[in-house]
Structure formats: C-alpha cells, structure tokens
Amino acid sequence: MDALLTALADPARWRLVCLLAERPRAVGVLAQLTGARQPQTTKHLQTLERAGVVTSQRTGQRRVYALLSRPLLDLAEALNGLAAGAARVSGPDTVFERHGISVEIERLAADSAGWADGRTFRFHRSLAGGPDLVWRHMTEPDLVAQWWAPEGLRVSDLVLEAQPGGRLLLEYRDAEDTDGTEQVLGRAEGAVDDVRPGERLAYRLSPLLPGGDGIAFTSHVEVDLRPHGDGTELDVLYRITDSTVDSADFIAGIEIGYGQTLDKLAANLHTN
Structure with missing residues (x-):
C-alpha cells in the first residue's frame, strides 16, 4: 500500500x-x-x-x-x-467541533479575573446498581480511576480521601501514554467538603495551569444520589469560583469532559 x-x-x-x-x-x-x-x-x-x-x-x-x-x-x-x-468522530456536530467552538467563545469572554465566577453546570445520569454500589465507584480510588477522565485520557495519579477535609488530587495523561513518558495533560488539587455515604459527596477541585503556575479556577461539585427502583439517580451541581483569565480553555471543556466521565461511570456500573 x-x-x-x-x-x-x-x-x-x-x-x-x-x-x-x-x-x-x-x-x-x-x-x-x-x-x-x-x-x-x-x-x-x-x-x-x-x-x-x-x-x-x-x-x-x-x-x-x-x-x-x-x-x-x-x-x-x-x-x-x-x-x-x-x-x-469529526462530523459537523461532533465533540471535537463543539469543543473548538466553546473554546473560542470562552476565550472571548475571559477578559478579567472572576469572569466565570458563579457559572454552574448540571448533570444527571440514571445508573445501574443501588446507591451503595455507586458510592463505591465514586469513592474507592481503584474504581474511581477507571472513569474519572474524559475520553482519550487516563487517570495517572489519584488521591481521594472520602471524609470531610480529606485530600483530593487528580492527574491524567493521554490514554495511550501507558509508560508515562509524555507530559501530564491535567492536574487538579482540592479537598472533600461533605460526605454522606450512599447519599452525597461534595468537594472542591482546582485545575492547575500548565507548569503548575497557579490555579485556573475552583470547582465546587455537589453529587447527590437517590435510589430509583434497582438503580440510582445521580445529580451533579458544578459551580465555578476563582476563575482566572487563563482558565478559558479549561472551562470550555467542562460540559463535554465531565459529561464523558459520567458516561464512563455509567458504562462501568452497567457491566458490573
């Protein structure tokens, strides 16, 4: 050929x-x-x-x-x-193109510090398995590492202490960078705020700017679980504070990226 x-x-x-x-x-x-x-x-x-x-x-x-x-x-x-x-994967309505449009819009809006403060995103998923099973997949690091990264990426480092004040760290790389020789594509640090096993998990997480030069913004995430038949209804409220001018590209990817992680969580639960 x-x-x-x-x-x-x-x-x-x-x-x-x-x-x-x-x-x-x-x-x-x-x-x-x-x-x-x-x-x-x-x-x-x-x-x-x-x-x-x-x-x-x-x-x-x-x-x-x-x-x-x-x-x-x-x-x-x-x-x-x-x-x-x-x-x-690259039609007119695909993730790649939608993300590109979102990046352009957010870059135009990011004109001063705090430009995105108060913005919220909401997510909902109907999950297989009861709240106890979902809770395990959301709080046990080995299980969380299987889904908490957007498509094409993998979790390369994770610390999740599921208790109030517990440490939270998330790092990810390209999914095909199996030996970790390429650069880290994302790293975020934060803390757990509220824990109600099987019901509620709230945490703060701040993505770091490239080179570790400060934070891009702080996300305040509230995850609520409620039983529904044999499954679980999951609702997420994602709120932004401390947004910097350099956070535009990060914020542009929230809706797609976080949604993809929840889709992976749902897929993992479905196969269990």
Missing part, C-alpha cells in the same frame, strides 16, 4: 493512471497525450508497474501498458474505511 500511495502521489503518474483507466495504451501514445518525453514517461510507467498498479506487455516494437483494478479497489476500500471512521 505504501508503494502504491507513493507512486500515485506524483501528478504525472496520476495523469498516466487516469489515461490507462480509459483503455490500455502504448508508451509512445501516453507520451504524446501527456506532452512528456518518452524516456520520462517510461520511467513513470515502470514506477507504477513496480507498485503493482499497472502491467505491460510488448507487442512488436511497442510496449503497451494496462491498468490493474484490484490494487485500486483495495485502496478505495481502505480509504472508504478511513472516511467512515472520520465521519463518526
């Missing part, structure tokens, strides 16, 4: 492929149609033949080239697969 792509990348060779797609043609005819010298045309055709996309045979004094369809069909199939994957 690499040799084929390299061969087709040259405009002159691509023109030859297009001509051969119409019908087999001799080297001399192809040179005339492309306005190129015959030795140069021969060289391009030989490259295409080595790549497996054309074949040739000598007829008298003429060498005639023909296009092979199978390599192009295989390439088309591979490209269609890539296009289908891209359509799933």
